[in-house]
Amino acid sequence: MNITEFLFNILIFPGFLFLLALALGLDWLDRKLIARFQGRVGPPWYQPWADLLKLFAKEDILPAGTNVVFTSLLPLLSFASVMTALFYIPIAFRRVPSFQGDFIVIMFLLSVPSLLYFLAGWATKGVYSIIGGNRSLLQYFSYEVLFLLAISGTIITSNSWSIEGIRQAQFEQGAFILPQIFGFLLALSGLIGKLKRGPLDIPKANSEVIAGPLTEFSGKKLALWILTNELQTVAGLSLLIYCYFGNLWQMNKLSGFLIFSVLLVLMQCLLSAISAMYARLRIDQLIRLNWYLLIPLSLLHNLYLIIK
Amino acid sequence: MINKSKTPKIISWARKKSPWILHFNTGGCNGCDIEILSLLTPYYDVERFGILKESTPRHADILVCTGPVTRQVKTRLLRIYNQMPAPKWVLAVGSCSCSGGVFSGSYNILGGIDQVLPVDMYITGCPCRPEAIIDGIIKLLEEVK
Numbered sequence A: 001m002n003i004t005e006f007l008f009n010i011l012i013f014p015g016f017l018f019l020l021a022l023a024l025g026l027d028w029l030d031r032k033l034i035a036r037f038q039g040r041v042g043p044p045w046y047q048p049w050a051d052l053l054k055l056f057a058k059e060d061i062l063p064a065g066t067n068v069v070f071t072s073l074l075p076l077l078s079f080a081s082v083m084t085a086l087f088y089i090p091i092a093f094r095r096v097p098s099f100q101g102d103f104i105v106i107m108f109l110l111s112v113p114s115l116l117y118f119l120a121g122w123a124t125k126g127v128y129s130i131i132g133g134n135r136s137l138l139q140y141f142s143y144e145v146l147f148l149l150a151i152s153g154t155i156i157t158s159n160s161w162s163i164e165g166i167r168q169a170q171f172e173q174g175a176f177i178l179p180q181i182f183g184f185l186l187a188l189s190g191l192i193g194k195l196k197r198g199p200l201d202i203p204k205a206n207s208e209v210i211a212g213p214l215t216e217f218s219g220k221k222l223a224l225w226i227l228t229n230e231l232q233t234v235a236g237l238s239l240l241i242y243c244y245f246g247n248l249w250q251m252n253k254l255s256g257f258l259i260f261s262v263l264l265v266l267m268q269c270l271l272s273a274i275s276a277m278y279a280r281l282r283i284d285q286l287i288r289l290n291w292y293l294l295i296p297l298s299l300l301h302n303l304y305l306i307i308k
Numbered sequence B: 001m002i003n004k005s006k007t008p009k010i011i012s013w014a015r016k017k018s019p020w021i022l023h024f025n026t027g028g029c030n031g032c033d034i035e036i037l038s039l040l041t042p043y044y045d046v047e048r049f050g051i052l053k054e055s056t057p058r059h060a061d062i063l064v065c066t067g068p069v070t071r072q073v074k075t076r077l078l079r080i081y082n083q084m085p086a087p088k089w090v091l092a093v094g095s096c097s098c099s100g101g102v103f104s105g106s107y108n109i110l111g112g113i114d115q116v117l118p119v120d121m122y123i124t125g126c127p128c129r130p131e132a133i134i135d136g137i138i139k140l141l142e143e144v145k
């Protein structure tokens, strides 16, 4: 691989620019769909681009007494960890380096932003930021467990801790989506918590805690946080598609790309519909629902898969 | 308020397309506030212009004020204005916030918003119609460079 090809790969096609377009496109789809579900017109297609550009060109102020270096590092680190996770997830029809245990690496990298989100609340010292940060940590302890338990059904069946192994197993046994539809739905509800989407947008609930940990952020830092969240949506949805529809996946082929896009759009429609349909849960309701109902269910599901 | 010669075209385009508003009642009767909130309903849906109602001054571009400035609220109004990152604009919604309206001459008010802050656009009416508010915001954005 020569240097121009390398730069092209990093910056344009499977790299930064493509991911940016994908993430912002999905964000627009989400906002448009929710608007249509509510009987509104919704924003034009360029809306997320305009929002981001405007935020990057705005003044950046922080409350007095905050540590500027620390607060600037938080959004940068979370952005970097999501981008690194995306490097190991086969977006579109790209081939990625795969090794035993890369699944765990991806899960870890995807959960780093949630922890930094909590720290962002503490670092900016606002009352609402701190409450939002605490809520995000509480939420983290419930959905993260659920997401990992639910998605590990695919690991148990394919007997491999690598993304490539899960794909190979699906070529032999067929896609996991039908035999494990139950695990898929559980993983999807975990993902909603991870992305802090409605009905689980408890840490940034507008009418309760203003904007949660991001209340005191403005300008470039806010833009990076928003971008991180959008990229996380792409990463989470691609991971789900990859783990449950793996056999549809043809590497380095146009049909693979088309299948990926269609599945991605369908999953985004599902997420938007869920956000538009359900009202926000209270934090104690969420934790009770997760630990009393969904996590035991996913444990039972895994037990069934092991016995079978 | 911003240096007009320096802003690249794409940035001023982005500013025009994504005005996020912060709504602040400086002492009005709540009539204008209801009209502002109706902008978010399906009937008027201002998200088609990219307008989002933010709840923190740090995220907002346009401060939408309703009502006259009372003596008590003046320091808070200034504080909220100072918390907004530049470039920022102020919109005075309703007759009260333009001149004091029905409250003018009262012992406890200072007058319109322009007694305290530089106002970029005045929208009159008691209460003003939602169409007038949308028109005001769009006209304000035409001025944005």
Ligand code: SF4
Residues within 6 Å of the ligand: B028, B029, B030, B031, B032, B033, B066, B067, B068, B093, B094, B095, B096, B097, B101, B102, B125, B126, B127, B128
């Ligand atoms: S302009 Fe009229 S409706 Fe609006 S705040 Fe003043 S008195 Fe109330």
